[in-house]
Amino acid sequence: MNITFPSLIALLLFPGGLFLLGSGLFFEYLDRKLVARFQNRIGPRWFQPLADFIKLLAKEEVIPAGTIKSLFILLPIFALAAALTAALSVPLFGFKPVFSYNGDLIVTLYLLSMMTLCIGLAGANTEDRFSIVGATRALTQLFSYEAPFLLAMLGPAIALGTWNISLINQGATQQSLWFIVSQPIGFLAALIGLMGKLELPPFDAPEAETEIVAGALTEYSGRGFGLFKIGRDIELVVGLTLIASFYLGGFSTPLDFLWKVFVLLLITAALQSLFARLRIDQTVGLWWRIGAILVLCQLVLIIVGNTLSPFIAPLLGG
Amino acid sequence: MEAKQKSEKFIVPIGPQHPALKEPGHFEFTVDGEIVTNATARLGFVHRGMEKGVEDRNWTQGLYLMERVCGICSHVHAMAYALGVEKLANIQAPPRAQAIRELVAELERIHSHLLWLGVAAHEGGFDTLFMFSWRDRETVMDLLETITGNRVNYSANVLGGVKIDINDAQKDALRRGMDFLEERTKHYLKVVTEDETFLGRTRKIGVMTFEEATLLGAIGPTGRASGVQRDVRVDSPYAGYPDFPVNIVTSDAGDLEARFVVRIKELYESYRLVREIVDHLPGGDLTVKVPRRIPEGEVISRVEAPRGELFYFMKSNGTDKPERIKVRTPSLCNWGSVLTTAIGHKLADMPMILAGIDPCFSCNDRLVMINGKKTETQVWDWEDLRQYGIEYYK
Secondary structure, eight states: OOOOOOHHHHHHTSSSHHHHHHHHHHHHHHHHHHHHHHTTOOOOOTTHHHHHHHHHHHSOOOOOTTSOHHHHHHHHHHHHHHHHHHGGGSOGGGSOOSSOOTTHHHHHHHHHHHHHHHHHHHHHHSOOHHHHHHHHHHHHHHHHHHHHHHHHHHHHHHHHTOOOHHHHHHHHHHOSSOHHHHOHHHHHHHHHHHHHHTTOTTSOGGGOHHHHTTGGGTTOOHHHHHHHHHHHHHHHHHHHHHHHHHHSOOOSSHHHHHHHHHHHHHHHHHHHHHSOOOOHHHHHHIIIIIIHHHHHHHHHHHHHHHHHTTTSSSSTTO | OHHHHHHSOEEEEEOSSBTTBSSOOEEEEEEETTEEEEEEEEOOSSOOOHHHHHHTSOHHHHHHHHHTSOSSSHHHHHHHHHHHHHHHHTOOOOHHHHHHHHHHHHHHHHHHHHHHHHHHHHHTTOHHHHHHHHHHHHHHHHHHHHHHSOSSOOOOEETTEESOOOOHHHHHHHHHHHHHHHHHHHHHHHHHHHOHHHHHHHTTSSOOOHHHHHHHTOOHHHHHTTTOOOOHHHHSOOTTTTTSOOOOOOOSOOSHHHHHHHHHHHHHHHHHHHHHHHHTOOOSOSBOOOOSSOOSEEEEEEEEETTEEEEEEEEEOSSSSEEEEEEEOHHHHHHHHHHHHHTTSBGGGHHHHHHHTOOOOTTTOOOOOOOSSSSOOOOOOHHHHHHHHHHHTO
C-alpha cells in the first residue's frame, strides 16, 4: 500500500513506535498461545504479555554488585532501540517502509543481530555463573546461525539484483513463482535462523532454564528484563515480516501481510513444540555442517542462474 | 576479574533453589568450558526426623507417618512398614488384601514413571512430551482416587491388611484406564526411541556400564538399564507378587535412552499386572487382627519402590511403640552413579543425567551426630531434635 505517513507519526505511532510495540506483544501472545495449544495446555489470555510488561516496568530493578552500572542500564535500552530501528526499513503491515535506501537490507540484518550482542554483553557484564555460561552460549549460537541466515536473506536480494528491502518486496510481488518454491533451502534457513536469533526452542540453549536458569539475563529484573523481552518481541515481528516479504511473494496490503505472517508464526510455533532442546554443540554442528553448506550451494546456484538467465529463461525465478 | 577466574575453578552451582530441581539439593559442577570435570552433591535440606518421630508413636500411628516419607511413592512406604510389622507379629494379611496392595503399588508405579517421563523430558527441553505425559498421568491419578479416595497419600494399608475393596465398577474403570494408557505409552516409546532431537540428548549420554553399576550399587530402573538383574519383586516376592509375578525388564545399553526404555517397558508390565489382578482378584477378608503390642524382635522388610529397592529395618521391644525404624530409600543408593557418570559430559547434559535416576530428595536426608568423646552418651528425644532443627535452619 503506497500510503506515506508523516515521519513523526510513522516513527512514534503507526506503523512504527507504539503500534509496533503493541503488535510485538500481540505476536508474543499468539506464539505462546499456539505453543500452549500444541502442547495441550490452555495458554495465556490475550493481555498476558502486556500485563507482564507493565509489571516488569513497575518492579524494582536490582543492579548486582560487580557489574558496570551504566552498561547494565544502557544495554536493554540499546537492544530495544536497535530492534525498533530495524523496523524502519521493513514494509511493516504492508505499508511502505519509513526509510528506504539502497543497502538497507544489510543495515537491518545487523540491527537485528544487535539484540543478541547486547544480551551476550549483558551476560558477560555480571559475575553470575549462569549469566556467563548463558552469554558464551548466546554468542556461540550467534556465530553459528548468523552467516547462514545472512546468506539465506541475500538469496532473493541477489536473484532480484537489489539490496533494498522495499524493492525486494515489490520484486517478490511481481514474481510468478514465490521464492519459497524457487529457493526452499533459503526459506528454511531463514526461518530456523530467526528461531535461533530469538532463542526459541529448540534453540533455547542460551537460556535453558533447567541448566542455567535464565542464561545471560539471569541477573536482570524489572525494567531491563522487560525491555529485553519487548525488544525480542519486536524482533519477532520484524524477522517474520522480512521472511514473509522475501519468500512468501511479498505483500502490498495489510491483509496480505497478516495471513502470510500468521502462517509463518504457525510454522514456528509448531517447530517450537516438536523438538527437544539442542545442546549448543549440536546447534553449531547443525548450522555449520548442514545449514551453511546447503545455503552456500543455493547461493552459488542463484548466481550461476542469474548469469545464465539471459540464455536459459526463468531459472530459479531469476 | 579474568585473572581471578583463571586461578579459580569455574563452578556452576545447581540448587538448592534452581528451576531444574523442584526439590532442594545442592550440586556443584566444576566446568571447563562446557565440559564437567567434577561433581559434588550436598543433601540435607529437608531432614524431617521421621525415623526418630516414629519412635514416639505407636505402631498404628507409625504407619501414617511413614506413608508421608515420600509424596510420590507413599504406598510402598506404608506397604513396607505394614509388611514388616506383620512379619514381626507373625501374622499374614489375607490374599485379597495382598493382591490389592500389589494393585495399588503398580498403579503408583505407573503414576511415578509417567511423572518421571515428563520431568526428564522437561530437563531435556522437550516440553511437549512433558505436558502430554502429565496429562495422561491424570488418568492413573483419577483411578487411584476412585479406588482409595486420595490422589497422593492413598492410605490403602492398615496393619494386617488393606482398608479398601475393589468393586466391579472400579474394575471396569481400571480396565479402561489401562487400555488408554497402554495406547499412549506405545506412542511415548516410539517418541523416545525414534525422535532424532531427543535421541541426540539421550543416546550414549550418561553411560554406566554393568561393572560401574554394580560397583556403585545402582538399584531400581537405573541399575536395570545397565543390565543389573535386580528387582525385589522378582528376587523375593512380597505381598501379592508370588501369585501375580512380574517379569524383570533390563537393558544392556546403560545410557539415558536405556533408562527411558526400561521405565517405559516397566509401564507395560504394570498394565499387564493391573489387568491380571483385576481379573483374578482372590476373595476373602481384607484384614486380620494385629495385636497392639508387637512381640520383641528385629525384621527387615524390602519392597520394590518405583525408584528401586526400599529397605526397612524394624526393631520391636515388645511394647506398643517401635524401638527403631531405619529406612533406606532408593534415591540415596543412586547418587553415586550420578556423580560418577556426570564427569566428562557437557553441562547441558547435567539436568538429564540428574533426572535419569529419578531422584527424590526429601527421603534421602538423615542426621548423623558424631560424639567426639567416646565415654559420654548423649540422649536426644523428639523435642530436642525438633528444637535443634529449628535452630539449625534459622
